[in-house]
Amino acid sequence: MTDLGFSQLCNWLRFRHLVLVDTLARTQNMHATALEMNISQPAVSKMLREVEKQLGFALFQRLPRSMSPTDLGAHVARYARIALNDSRHFVGQINHLRQGGHGLLKIGSIYAATSVALPAAIVGVKQRWPLLTLDVLEGTSADLLNMLEHKQLDLVIARFTSDRHRQLFEFQPLAPEPLCLVTGSQHPLAGAHELPLGELGSWPWIVPPTGTPMRMRLERAFAEAGMQTPENTVETLSLRTILQLLQTAPMVAMLAESMVGPDVQAGRLARLALPFPLVLADYGIITRRDESPGWSAQALIEELLSGADAQRAQQSLR
Structure with missing residues (x-):
């Protein structure tokens, strides 16, 4: 198998080939690809064979119900998508x-x-x-x-x-991004001079999705305090949803100080006193x-x- 040269690639590769690879990688279905590209299914099959012949390897596995990318095919599909987005x-x-x-x-x-x-x-x-x-x-x-x-x-x-x-x-x-714990102004914890850490986990929490830096920081804060991460949670990144929930339900959230400053100053939210810093x-x-x-x-x-x-x-x- 000979290596593919850049000049050789430029001589035969067309944008339509990239569209084919990208579409088939997304749909993993020949019929759906033909519909999306507005060509016949035999034309899709023929074009795919031409691309694979020029590249010298199979891009997709021919399975009974789908066409999943091969390892090399996934690599080609990724660059097809990048090239098309750039174009x-x-x-x-x-x-x-x-x-x-x-x-x-x-x-x-x-x-x-x-x-x-x-x-x-x-x-x-x-x-x-x-x-x-x-x-x-x-x-x-x-x-x-x-x-x-x-x-x-x-x-x-x-x-x-x-x-x-x-x-x-x-x-x-x-x-840096300083964080703070906040509640609605009517929450029982609002205005407390000392935060009862042992009670924090028993309240409902609004938390970022798993894997986000803010969620990881929250989980680490509970672990450092020797506490269990709250189980009664709502996961969302919608600031409007978070603010509405905090103002209408007895919930707690960890947010960036810059995001809640105006609501704290206006009295809609209350910032809880923390015994430890929270910074991302x-x-x-x-x-x-x-x-x-x-x-x-x-x-x-x-x-x-x-x-x-x-x-x-x-x-x-x-």
Whole structure:
């Protein structure tokens, strides 16, 4: 079996081949792929055989009820998806520029950053580039990093959740994320000068999904206090749902201080007195390694770093 050369690949590979591989990897069904691509099933089968012949290996296992990717096929499908997402972004940028805009910047951010750091940076960028379209998506670090890897986002403001991310991405720290325990203002624990740790686990809790950095920090805090993690829980990342539940039910939640500050000041929530600090590792700007950010991404990065420097300088004066 001879190795595949880059020039050889460029001579025969077409975007339609990438669409085929991506679609079949998602549907794992020849008929569904034909419907989605609007071609006949024999045409799908013929195109797949051509691609596999050129690559020199099978991309999919022919099973009775499905066509699951082989190990090499999964690798090809991953890069097909990345290439197609990159091309969609290119087309969107070109169309936007032709219509008089300054392009499109797709940003992923965890919830803590969208409450402070990101809005200020967006204001700064829009003052310089008013026709630049900014598309902001909130989510968990793990989900956002997966989208960044597949070129569905240009940059992410989040934190690493696995060692694998350190190999794929560059990281520029912005700020730590102090956490606090909060309840509704009518909760029996609200206003208590000392927090009865032994009782905390008996209350209903609102918690982040399993595997998120905030959930892991919460579980570690209970373990360090020699307590059992609460079993009566609601799992959600929806800030609106969390705030509504806290104000209408006797529940407890651990949230970033920046997310609940206004509600605490307005008296809608109460911050509980804690005998130990709750801080997550720094969140920061994450970009794909060995790939220079575009001019719009770089403009936002500069604003974010400038804002972080100003925040640190302000804190040092207190």
